[in-house]
Amino acid sequence: MKLDWGTTFSVVLVGLVVVFAALLILILFVWLMGKIFQTINSRKAKAQEQKEQDARRQAQQAMESQAKAEQTEVKQVEDGISPEVVAAISAAVAVVMEETAPGVSYTISRLQRAGTGRSAWGNAGLAAQLSPFDR
Numbered sequence: 001m002k003l004d005w006g007t008t009f010s011v012v013l014v015g016l017v018v019v020f021a022a023l024l025i026l027i028l029f030v031w032l033m034g035k036i037f038q039t040i041n042s043r044k045a046k047a048q049e050q051k052e053q054d055a056r057r058q059a060q061q062a063m064e065s066q067a068k069a070e071q072t073e074v075k076q077v078e079d080g081i082s083p084e085v086v087a088a089i090s091a092a093v094a095v096v097m098e099e100t101a102p103g104v105s106y107t108i109s110r111l112q113r114a115g116t117g118r119s120a121w122g123n124a125g126l127a128a129q130l131s132p133f134d135r
Contacts, residue, residue, distance in 0.1 A: 058101075066105055086111060 065125050090108060118126070 063105060066107065081111060081113070 005077065089111065093106070093108060
């Protein structure tokens with residue numbers, strides 16, 4: 001079989017057309033997949049933003065209702081506790097609450113001294129009776 005230049009050029013031309021058509025189809029496919037994923041991601045982002053706005057709105061409403069409750073609530077502090085001690089305790093609670101639950105609001109509704117419990121002699125006696133190495 002003898003190949004002439006016309007057959008050679010036609011085979012080369014058909015090969016180039018097939019290759020470029022396949023490349024265009026692949027480019028179109030990748031572009032279409034990118035658009036689909038962008039649409040899906042934008043819908044998810046809109047849904048997430050809506051959830052965040054709802055959460056912000058609920059938090060704002062809760063803060064407003066708590067502020068109203070705090071304005072009407074009477075604080076109870078036991079006699080003999082100085083305002084400096086109350087401020088120090090409030091600051092300590094604020095620090096602990098910010099570390100454990102950031103953004104959560106709280107209210108100290110009552111402040112009183114803890115019970116005295118046992119005396120130092122009572123604690124020493126209890127420790128002596130419960131210690132396994134003293135027997």
